[in-house]
Amino acid sequence: MATAHIEIKGLRKSYRSGPETISPIDGLSLQLERGEVVALIGPSGSGKSTLLNLLAGIDRPDAGQIRIGDTQLETLSAGARDRWRASHIGLVFQRFHLIDVLNAEANVLLGLAGRSCRGADRERARDLLTRLGLADRRSHRPSQLSGGQQQRVAIARALIHQPEVVLADEPTGNLDGDGAATITEVLISEARAAGATLCIVTHDHRVSDRADRSFMLERGKLTPLPSMRAAG
Amino acid sequence: MKRWLGLAWSRMAKAPLRSGATILGVGAIAALACAALHLAAAGRHLAAAQPGEPLITMQAGRICPSTSHLPMSARDTIAAVPGVASVSAQQVAVSDCKVSTTATTFRGVNGQDFWNQHGARIRVLAGTPTALATQPGAALVGEQVARSRQLALGDSFESAGITVTVAAIIDGERMQDRASVWVDHATLEQALPALRDTATLFEIQGAVGQDPEQLAERIDAALGGLAHTAPFSATAARVTGSLAASLQSGGTLALAAAIAGILLLANAALLSLRSAGRDLTVLRAIGHPRSVLAGVASIEGGLLGLLGGAGGALLAGVLVHCAATVISTEGISVGIELMPGLVATVGVAAALCGLLATLVPAWWAARGDLHRALGASA
Numbered sequence: 001m002a003t004a005h006i007e008i009k010g011l012r013k014s015y016r017s018g019p020e021t022i023s024p025i026d027g028l029s030l031q032l033e034r035g036e037v038v039a040l041i042g043p044s045g046s047g048k049s050t051l052l053n054l055l056a057g058i059d060r061p062d063a064g065q066i067r068i069g070d071t072q073l074e075t076l077s078a079g080a081r082d083r084w085r086a087s088h089i090g091l092v093f094q095r096f097h098l099i100d101v102l103n104a105e106a107n108v109l110l111g112l113a114g115r116s117c118r119g120a121d122r123e124r125a126r127d128l129l130t131r132l133g134l135a136d137r138r139s140h141r142p143s144q145l146s147g148g149q150q151q152r153v154a155i156a157r158a159l160i161h162q163p164e165v166v167l168a169d170e171p172t173g174n175l176d177g178d179g180a181a182t183i184t185e186v187l188i189s190e191a192r193a194a195g196a197t198l199c200i201v202t203h204d205h206r207v208s209d210r211a212d213r214s215f216m217l218e219r220g221k222l223t224p225l226p227s228m229r230a231a232g
Numbered sequence: 233m234k235r236w237l238g239l240a241w242s243r244m245a246k247a248p249l250r251s252g253a254t255i256l257g258v259g260a261i262a263a264l265a266c267a268a269l270h271l272a273a274a275g276r277h278l279a280a281a282q283p284g285e286p287l288i289t290m291q292a293g294r295i296c297p298s299t300s301h302l303p304m305s306a307r308d309t310i311a312a313v314p315g316v317a318s319v320s321a322q323q324v325a326v327s328d329c330k331v332s333t334t335a336t337t338f339r340g341v342n343g344q345d346f347w348n349q350h351g352a353r354i355r356v357l358a359g360t361p362t363a364l365a366t367q368p369g370a371a372l373v374g375e376q377v378a379r380s381r382q383l384a385l386g387d388s389f390e391s392a393g394i395t396v397t398v399a400a401i402i403d404g405e406r407m408q409d410r411a412s413v414w415v416d417h418a419t420l421e422q423a424l425p426a427l428r429d430t431a432t433l434f435e436i437q438g439a440v441g442q443d444p445e446q447l448a449e450r451i452d453a454a455l456g457g458l459a460h461t462a463p464f465s466a467t468a469a470r471v472t473g474s475l476a477a478s479l480q481s482g483g484t485l486a487l488a489a490a491i492a493g494i495l496l497l498a499n500a501a502l503l504s505l506r507s508a509g510r511d512l513t514v515l516r517a518i519g520h521p522r523s524v525l526a527g528v529a530s531i532e533g534g535l536l537g538l539l540g541g542a543g544g545a546l547l548a549g550v551l552v553h554c555a556a557t558v559i560s561t562e563g564i565s566v567g568i569e570l571m572p573g574l575v576a577t578v579g580v581a582a583a584l585c586g587l588l589a590t591l592v593p594a595w596w597a598a599r600g601d602l603h604r605a606l607g608a609s610a
């Protein structure tokens with residue numbers, strides 16, 4: 001059997017707030033194949049963002065292991081994790097988080113965190129923006145773009161450095177129904193085109209319907225949800 | 233690098249009021265510091281010993297050269313002292329002995345002999361220098377005086393009861409050359425009969441290799457205790473003592489200005505970073521190293537410092553040059569002269585201050601609570 005792209009074993013993360021200790025991730029294990037699209041669902045405060053932070057190497061687990069490709073995350077120092085993240089992970093946020101003094105193209109190029117940008121990168125940024133339907137919005141600032149357009153710029157920024165994993169935390173949470181559906185479409189098809197493994201945190205069932213697999217995060221562990229795609 | 237400069241510039245342009253106010257503030261401080269440093273440099277220059285500087289012989293016990301009176305015949309006595317290469321008599325007349333920026337210092341010299349004595353270090357900028365010996369009332373005006381009084385060739389002016397006509401404008405190696413009005417003995421004697429046949433001071437050039445201290449002692453002994461001889465810088469320091477000291481306190485003023493500038497820039501940086509906090513966090517989250525981000529954030533401080541500092545220093549430089557202030561006291565003149573190196577230093581220092589003042593707050597701002605950036609509900 002081929003090895004999984006992402007392998008999580010016995011992951012544990014707790015936070016102490018005052019006298020209480022909460023453990024949003026508590027003995028969680030998961031394997032994802034390369035290029036797979038998974039949706040994570042769960043009530044507010046259940047630890048979805050915490051899990052993505054651990055996968056991105058932003059946070060460190062209290063116990064357990066995360067392997068992505070050949071990299072065993074818990075063995076890396078904080079600085080090494082930052083460098084690794086810069087070249088291996090693409091992030092999409094709920095609130096887009098574009099730099100508002102820069103135009104769309106410059107924002108996309110900021111996705112190249114690990115290195116300086118070259119002429120070929122500029123071309124790739126334009127290609128991506130064109131694929132995402134923003135060919136004529138390249139020099140617009142975020143404030144001149146709609147929410148959906150801003151999130152498309154953010155998706156291009158997450159893909160410019162050809163990451164092997166894309167992590168999206170409620171990418172449609174700030175968009176209305178139609179906009180949300182389009183963004184989901186675009187995000188999944190672009191990740192598939194790039195061959196990246198995609199994890200989407202969402203409250204939106206239409207997103208989970210489009211994923212290869214869906215999981216419910218509850219009491220620190222993941223439960224597989226019946227897949228509409230597989231069923232349908 | 234280019235994209236980071238672009239980001240810093242865009243952020244500055246986004247808050248034009250804040251950036252503009254900071255630049256103006258830094259500019260005002262830099263101008264102040266630059267002007268203060270020019271004063272301090274002039275004060276230092278005045279009392280600093282120069283290689284090959286002349287000895288000055290004055291009547292013993294007199295401070296203001298214009299009140300010193302030695303018989304012209306002392307010239308021959310001094311010339312006969314072993315180790316004296318040349319000696320020239322000067323009559324100094326001033327319109328005001330106290331510290332003043334409007335006083336004129338007239339130096340009466342032997343018009344025939346002036347060029348033999350001093351020609352090597354004097355450059356004629358305009359006019360006919362030989363008129364000194366041939367035309368009554370002709371004056372060679374130091375260029376600093378000409379600039380501050382806006383005097384042109386052929387202009388006549390009166391000061392301390394002496395009326396002269398500008399025959400030439402001269403530049404010289406020594407500040408006294410540039411900040412004085414040179415006339416023939418006869419011109420001064422006519423206007424001020426008290427000066428007849430007296431010199432107020434003698435300027436002596438020692439022979440090569442002469443120890444100035446020993447030479448001064450020999451001259452004083454030859455004149456029988458009537459006179460006191462010292463190197464020019466020591467004379468200037470004695471005569472202008474408190475003026476030189478107060479000018480040099482300009483250095484402290486500049487330091488205070490620099491501290492004010494750094495605080496202003498740090499404050500601007502904090503304001504700017506408060507709004508940049510989210511951007512820095514996002515950039516950190518997508519993998520940009522903290523050091524790069526802190527650097528980017530401090531480019532803004534550096535740019536503000538550079539723009540303000542360069543602008544202010546240039547302005548001060550232009551003002552110093554155009555005002556061409558001459559401060560004189562007791563017959564010694566101190567020209568406040570433009571020093572391009574000083575202007576450049578202030579500009580560069582302001583940029584560095586901007587970088588430094590921003591670096592620490594930027595480093596802290598780039599810490600970023602990455603967890604929040606990802607939309608955690610914590």
Ligand SMILES: Nc1ncnc2c1ncn2[C@@H]1O[C@H](COP(=O)(O)OP(=O)(O)OP(=O)(O)O)[C@@H](O)[C@H]1O
Pocket residue numbers: 015016017022024042043044045046047048049050051603607608609610
């Ligand atoms: N840095 C932290 N310090 C303390 N507690 C934290 C921290 N980060 C998260 N938590 C807690 O961990 C739990 C999980 O938070 P997390 O943000 O992962 O939830 P979530 O599933 O993403 O919620 P939402 O759907 O609202 O975004 C919450 O109870 C939260 O308060």
Ligand SMILES: [Mg+2]
Pocket residue numbers: 048049050169606607608609
């Ligand atoms: Mg969350």
